[in-house]
Amino acid sequence: MSVVAIIGGTGLTQLAGLTIRESLTLDTPWGQPSAEVLRGEFGGREVLFLARHGHPHRIPPHQVNYRANLFALKEAGAEAIVAVNAVGGIHAAMGTGHLCVPHQLIDYTWGRGSTFFEGELDCVTHIDFSHPYDEELRQRLIAALRTEGCEFSGRGVYACSQGPRLETVAEIVRMERDGCDIVGMTGMPEAALARELELPYACLALVVNPAAGKSTGIITMAEIEQALAEGMDTVKAVLRGVLAG
Numbered sequence: 001m002s003v004v005a006i007i008g009g010t011g012l013t014q015l016a017g018l019t020i021r022e023s024l025t026l027d028t029p030w031g032q033p034s035a036e037v038l039r040g041e042f043g044g045r046e047v048l049f050l051a052r053h054g055h056p057h058r059i060p061p062h063q064v065n066y067r068a069n070l071f072a073l074k075e076a077g078a079e080a081i082v083a084v085n086a087v088g089g090i091h092a093a094m095g096t097g098h099l100c101v102p103h104q105l106i107d108y109t110w111g112r113g114s115t116f117f118e119g120e121l122d123c124v125t126h127i128d129f130s131h132p133y134d135e136e137l138r139q140r141l142i143a144a145l146r147t148e149g150c151e152f153s154g155r156g157v158y159a160c161s162q163g164p165r166l167e168t169v170a171e172i173v174r175m176e177r178d179g180c181d182i183v184g185m186t187g188m189p190e191a192a193l194a195r196e197l198e199l200p201y202a203c204l205a206l207v208v209n210p211a212a213g214k215s216t217g218i219i220t221m222a223e224i225e226q227a228l229a230e231g232m233d234t235v236k237a238v239l240r241g242v243l244a245g
């Protein structure tokens, strides 16, 4: 079975239950990744783990060096990537605590280092990105979610916003009109960079708040943190299932 790397997002800077065999401090042509790449065993399976925002959590979404992260994981031997992302729920079905395995995305970010194909090049490369997520890996996530018996959606459109601020109500209305179901800040350029490196990539998104305007109040860090604390055990169980599958 291929070596799976897990990119842990907000709420998953540490993978409790991971037996660390090696901690790799890597440098890449694109700079340093957010943290050491951990190689070890999780649920009895070989795994690589990287904390997207560093450990402790300190790098905001727009300043993550996505290129270094993906390059380092590939260098460490990753053959597939499962990304864990905290998101806001746009669609009514995406309530707090819901899990979603998106099948599509729309990129609303700007100014991020978003390709390996720049600088001194011999030719111009345009990767196919019609289907940003790897279908086989998505199905493995879906199977693990089914086994776990949790509430989830096996499809969804992920809106990637720039952050670090949350969205305005009008921005969420626009994203909804665009067909987006969930909104996060870290799905891109991560997914595109994985494709450039020919690494199968899929996302497990945990809804941690209703998106702006989707509840009566404002969005608080306290509600996000509570949802993360409540949801991460399920996320870890699903990840174990994916590795076993």
Ligand code: HPA
Pocket (backbone or CB within 6 Å): 086, 087, 088, 089, 161, 166, 167, 183, 184, 185, 208, 209, 210, 211, 212, 219
């Ligand atoms: N918007 C963008 N990113 C997020 C949100 C949100 O509401 N919640 C968690 N990450």
